[in-house]
Amino acid sequence: MSLAQQWRSARPPVAGVHLDSGACSRQSFAAMDAAAQHARHEAEVGGYVAAEAATPALDAGRAAIGALTGLAGSDVVFTTGANAALDLLLGAWPGERTVACLPGEYGPNLAIMAANGFAVRALPVDDAGRLDVDAAARQLAADPPAVVHLTPLASHRGIVQPLTALAAVCADLGLPLAVDAAQALGHLDCSVAPAAIFGSSRKWIAGPRGVGFLAIRPDVAQRLRPRLPPPEWNHPLPVLARLEHGEANLAARVGFSVALGEHLAHGPARVRDRLAEVGRMTRSAVADVPGWRVVEPSEEPTAITTLVPTGGADPKTVRERLIAEHGIVTTYADRERAPFEMTAPVLRASPHVDTTTDDLERFAEALAAVSS
Known part of the structure; x- marks a missing residue:
């Protein structure tokens, strides 16, 4: 078939x-049935007992995201979507707040960058809006930002950006690369192990709405300072646990995990x-x-x-x-x-x-x- x-x-x-x-x-039927089954289980045994029972399915979903991004399942947290993931990441970013991104960056991402106090610098592109990697390498070396941000596949245009080449440039320069994979995950090869990568369930992976992910490389996660709880409280929870909101629609996360499994199986x-x-x-x-x-x-x-x-x-x-x-x-x-x-x-x-x-x-x- x-x-x-x-x-x-x-x-x-x-x-x-x-x-x-x-x-x-x-x-798919499988993704919808898995979400519905979890919702029924919450009604049968209680939401928190059902959440414990869903741990293997959610761990499998995290592992699938790790496999698709070049990171590990333990580096992944679930979010309510790509916008929420970027806000979590930038809200916890330490030190200088400058970001280099494409001139055609997604509007809501630009709004989140501004809301978190990031000054935006435009990366060089050709006439088609595709990143000029060599010119970008020179610009980033001469005036390095705090973070480089790339959306490999935009919302308004189906042009592939050179993710692998930019990841190599950032690695050579020691610059953290954050990747918006909302359109790219399940569509393009995203396995470049960037500093951070985030996306949503509902697009090419074909999972439920209202769920997404944020994956952060361990060396970068150790530097983050999440807003909640306040850093001065010295809370013992690790960074990723502080970023992943527990009071969430776990049924959607289960459905997303099943959709990820189907994608890998295909x-x-x-x-x-x-x-x-x-x-x-x-x-x-x-x-x-x-x-x-x-x-x-x-x-x-x-x-x-x-x-x-x-x-x-x-x-x-x-x-x-x-x-x-x-x-x-x-x-x-x-x-x-x-x-x-x-x-x-x-x-x-x-x-x-x-x-x-x-x-x-x-x-x-x-x-x-x-x-x-």
Whole structure:
């Protein structure tokens, strides 16, 4: 059975065409059943007894994250999502607060950096918005920030950033690299063992909403000073235990852990190859739709296709009509996603491995119909 068939048979039938995995993928029966079973167990034996019983499943989820990031399961804490993870990390950061990141950095990340008192420096990029590694290495060596931050795959554009190359540069310079893997985990190879890496459950891993992770290399974790409890209390809890909020939706964490296990079982490289293939299929299908321009090169190895209107269409209205009239779910991305780079809203298609040629032909026809 092909990966697409395995993925499709493990889920409820889709109502229409789902091209929105960059926002929220479709969960499997196994992930949903595991979360529901934990919720039932809480009702049967009490939430805290059920939490103890869920320890092996959650440890397996942490180990899976470790395997995908180059870190260890013991380096991982669960969070409520990627934004919460970055806030935890930066809120506990010691000393100088300067961060180097791409000009196209995700808007909510920039807001969290500002809220935690970090001054932002822009890394050099080429005309496509891709990091210029050599120029970045020179800049970072000449004026090192407290932390380097990279989002290997952005929310507003499916361009792959050179994560491995930047990780090597940061290692050579002794600079900590923090990685926002919200779009990258399960989509790109993230196993670079950075200083910290964080992400969410609901995108390409296809777990529940409302859960994410933060993984921190031990040498970096030892330097952090979490806000709670106050550092001056000299609380005996280790840093990671102070970062992971215990009063949480454990059912979602269990579902996330199951989804991670499914991803590993499918084979991360196999999934990456199929996502790249689906991206090529999507760009080919919409390349000639009047009134739209595809941002990504046709061979870009991601499943994200970004469409810029060239004939006056409003991406927000187009998304709404695609859902209402054709049952096709896409993403409307406004300028706030990358406020220092985007100049106008775009439409994003982000299919998963089960998307077919027929699905994409249907999308192209519907896009043309609602854009006229």
